[in-house]
Amino acid sequence: MIEQGLSDSQLVSLYQNGNEDAFEVLLYRHKSKIYTAIYLIVKDRYTAEDLLQETFVKAINTIRGGRYNEEGKFLPWISRIAHNLAIDHFRKEKRYPEVVLEDGSKLFNSMDFAEESSEDKQMFRETRSKLRDYIRELPEEQKHVLIMRHYFDMSFQEIANRTGVSINTALGRMRYALINLRKKMVKHRAYDKNVYPDGLDQVFIPRDYGGGEERN
């Protein structure tokens, strides 16, 4: 039995010594963030499932093969693998063809994935789905910084290195991504009286902190 409070580093060490339970804890701890980040890049849940699997297979091979080097942390390390795979896929495919059903809905929106099993309120599902749409609608640079920082857990310095910009630019993009997202969510909620019966909670972003005009 593995203690849930163990650090990633401790879990990797146990796994290197053949403890499968340790790997299971690592997988359960990080699968959601990595999967979400891949999905937001490739925009298709089946592809995201495949790439998640490929990411972990590469990680398993590296750790099992004795090539894992504990210089950084586990999550940023495996996130780099996932990010590279997702970006490679995105570049190859550019856009995955969308299958539209007779009623006009898109195929992947109608599928029953694991997420739906524990959530019983459709309105919350719709709100979350809307949120993912808004993330995907963000300007590319903002969206990528947001995915890399929030879901892949990369530091701003690493993001700056990987995207070839200064750390201040990466921070600025993240800030505008969050502000834009917040504005869109509040606007969406204002129309969703069932979920937010109290009405609109106004976003107050001071103008000198990026409020006012929407910046791309």
Next chain:
Amino acid sequence: MDLIRYLYHEITEEEKNEIDRALKRDGKLKALYNEICAALKDLDKAALQPSASTVYNILNYSKSLQPK
């Protein structure tokens, strides 16, 4: 003064204390902080879970490499 680095714990102790103090005295900064916190909470809500079969496949692959 960077709230983003503050919220992601990428600052020194000294910078943290400085922002803590600023949040107490600067209403505009506090308002921005609240909005960014709300956006971050939304991001967590947007997270998806992979299917059980994908998780099962990964675990199975790992077990298949276990020395007999």
